[in-house]
Amino acid sequence: MGSLQLKSIRKTYGIHEVLKGIDLEVKDGEFVIFVGPSGCGKSTLLRSIAGLEDVTSGAVLINGKDETLTPPAKRGIAMVFQSYALYPHLTVKDNMGLGLKQAGTQKDEIDKRVSKASSMLSLEPYLARRPAELSGGQRQRVAIGRAIVREPALFLFDEPLSNLDAALRVQTRLEIARLHRSLKATMIYVTHDQVEAMTLADKIVVLNAGAIEQVGSPMELYNRPANVFVAGFIGSPMMNFIPGDKVADAGAKTVGVRPEHLALSREQGTWRAKVVHVEHLGADTIIYLESEQCGLITARLFGEHKYEPDDIVYATPDTGHMHRFDADDQAIR
Template identity: 90%
Template structure:
């Protein structure tokens, strides 16, 4: 399909830099996700790849060809947006095939591609329907199908699941993952949801304030975050951060421990703490604690556990899973 190279991509509006010199390489067939908080520049970066935003400086290369000033329609990309952007008066079949029709593709070829894409996305029974007759999830699948039939070099997704409810997000996420395996296509996907990023990506690009904080596989970012920002952004509930001086940890400013790496006991343990709040989730129990030694702590226990607010407990961290960060919030590697 397609490879992508970004070389020192900078995007500025006046004196405000939205993208601050982005360098990135995406290999043929990879599923890469840009993730980060609102305003970090991830959608601007995606739109710069698509050609919907002109870059201030730097170069965009697709399959080794410089497309920095190439119009979007000639970059060999297909984009799926947060909004479905379907024509209400056209059927599913016509919506999916419209771009090919406008490009002058033969009718038989359009029919073949639409049939293939609709089969992949379980849309075959709905080809004669119009968007108003479809659910939100079905409409998003039509938008994805419209991208598939163009057989692009790159698929670009801009927060495609944001308008769906929780159950449909999970279902559509699974369909996108299956689609990637089936097409072996290069996909670049933007989301603010780190769960989406962790479950879909081959490689995650964590962005903050227009710059890349870390690039790696989901578990690389989870197990070896480069800094406090990545450690706090990846993982739910968020990693606990404790001033190192409170734990008498020399050579570090901050110590991090994930909620699932803390055990609780009513008898004894490392830190005495008071239960503030308990969330019973069935498969997990999330317990919020206050300790004089550490401040606010979150513990995640597997299964159902009976703890009550104001109860005194003892929290013990798994020291083998502690993360240490220096005065610049960078990870200290052992």
């Protein structure tokens, strides 16, 4: 449906540079997620693609055509916002079809597209209702349906699940994934939630302070982070970082070990530590340890384990899954 190229996108507000020369290619049909901490520029980048922000320099190409100066309504994109932005006095059907009506689309065509979208999103029973009569998840589906009926080149999502409770987030995440497979559409999605990023994306773009740190598939970023920032941002609980001089033959300033790659023993091991806190999650047990050598480290054990605060244990890293980083915090391959 649509491809996207960003060429040296910069955005400044006065002396403050928000986007620092972003280069990115999104292929037709890809699901790409921008992820990063608050203030990293991910929403500004999405709004720049939509045309809701004027870029200071650079080019936005959609389907190979330079759309940098094209008004938002003519870019062939549809955007789903964090706030549902539904008209309270209109029915679900009229909310979904309003953009087409304003564009002069024939009524029969509007009805056809609304019917198709409502079927995909299981909204048929609610077409005559108004937003106040819907749950948060249903309202978000209406907002997504309003985007679908436009049949855009690009779907843009700006933290669409952040207003939903945990159960609804999971349900709506599954619906968005199913929708992507069904439409085979190009989707660009902004979130601060790495679980959303890891479970939905074909490709993740990790942003930090207005620049791209790494682009890759979820498991590429998880297994081969380019630097300390990506290694610490992707994965929950986050990766343990240990000074290289505390690890034999490390040859690195910093060594990273994910919590699931630490084995615990009560008898012997590499680092002696005291249990600080234990989280019993059923499927997993998360154990926080204080080590004289390494400071605070985290272990993730599969299943239920009977450790208690103040227990003395020994943590041993899996040397086959260590990540090494140099003095500039870049990965040593």
